[in-house]
């Protein structure tokens with residue numbers, strides 16, 4: 516049993532069992548009680564809430580104008596009136612079925628003449644009060660029914676944990692992010708997506724989010740990872756160290772090492788273009804999907820500003836760093852602009868996504884953008900675009916405080932507006948375990964391509980075509 520049975524619980528439901536015992540209803544009641552007692556505290560609270568809602572619906576619905584009045588006597592009504600007076604109008608209450616989950620209830624209510632989606636949506640704030648919910652949302656379910664989602668606990672401020680399963684995902688490039696403010700799962704399809712930006716104040720949950728992505732995708736041999744972590748000075752330390760054996764390349768904050776890695780990936784992209792007709796049968800990897808022999812290459816660039824920010828000064832060393840940063844930006848731009856069809860995805864995380872942190876020519880070609888907490892509206896606009904000013908409720912400036920660590924705003928993939936998402940925490944122990952179990956799947960994707968004969972008579976290769984040594 517996942518929770519202790521309190522005396523209150525037993526007393527509350529004993530009469531029900533007593534009254535109905537001995538009948539088929541009694542059996543059902545006992546089953547129901549067992550289910551209740553087996554549930555954890557959050558589910559029990561939701562079960563009680565669902566029972567209250569069902570019991571009070573008949574009174575509540577007319578008070579909220581969610582009932583209809585039928586003034587036309589039916590044939591039966593006319594027969595049953597003996598005093599010659601017209602029969603009384605009947606109040607029709609919409610049928611209501613209520614399910615529950617850990618966060619609250621999901622009710623399916625019928626529509627009546629004059630009582631449809633609009634009326635339910637108008638009544639939502641009062642339903643929230645009556646049902647003791649933090650928020651209530653109403654959507655059309657079928658033409659004659661609406662779905663009413665009521666959350667008792669705020670899913671955004673309820674921290675959650677995710678334990679990676681260790682099984683290869685069934686669908687390629689599907690990113691499970693977490694739950695929205697109504698506790699509905701949020702996933703983003705990253706097929707055909709060349710770049711993702713993740714912004715947010717330090718400590719707001721960016722690296723954890725990427726950690727989850729890697730842990731979920733690591734069991735697939737059709738995905739290979741490379742990482743540049745600008746937070747660490749030497750490779751294989753810091754937030755990604757425990758995932759290192761599932762990466763074919765990993766560099767720290769050294770601009771030159773990052774430069775070598777980015778060049779190597781641009782070379783991979785070009786080599787893939789040459790190999791695509793024979794290996795894929797066409798110029799677009801997404802037409803056939805990623806595979807073990809042509810894996811989706813995910814490049815993580817965390818603390819991305821480290822690699823791109825401008826270095827001002829006239830001394831030799833500063834000039835060298837400025838040149839490297841400019842070239843890094845150009846190489847990553849190449850990957851984001853041209854890597855999609857070749858199966859290359861770049862995930863860039865940074866504190867601010869203003870132009871000095873991620874050059875706008877890179878940021879603006881990343882179709883998916885998320886932002887955890889931000890300090891200023893300007894930073895929120897840089898991360899999510901101008902449109903966020905029209906949706907103040909979703910502005911990541913409001914995501915301040917400990918309870919919002921792990922909560923991000925994202926452009927809604929299918930509707931106008933923004934979603935707020937509670938992402939779960941994946942501990943480094945869990946992801947280390949996954950990386951350890953899947954380390955044997957790590958392959959350098961360049962080694963999977965047929966050997967391309969050296970080009971003769973073309974002179975010296977362009978800088979981004981020279982392959983560098985594997986950054987340790």
Ligand SMILES: Nc1ncnc2c1ncn2[C@@H]1O[C@H](COP(=O)(O)OP(=O)(O)O)[C@@H](O)[C@H]1O
Nearest residue numbers: 674717718719720721722723920921938939940
């Ligand atoms: N989704 C989450 N849920 C709860 N706590 C989280 C979540 N993500 C991060 N944290 C907490 O915040 C800390 C910092 O997270 P991290 O991802 O490293 O932030 P960032 O990369 O934005 O600096 C983590 O060590 C963890 O304790």
Ligand SMILES: [Mg+2]
Nearest residue numbers: 721722754817
């Ligand atoms: Mg981080």
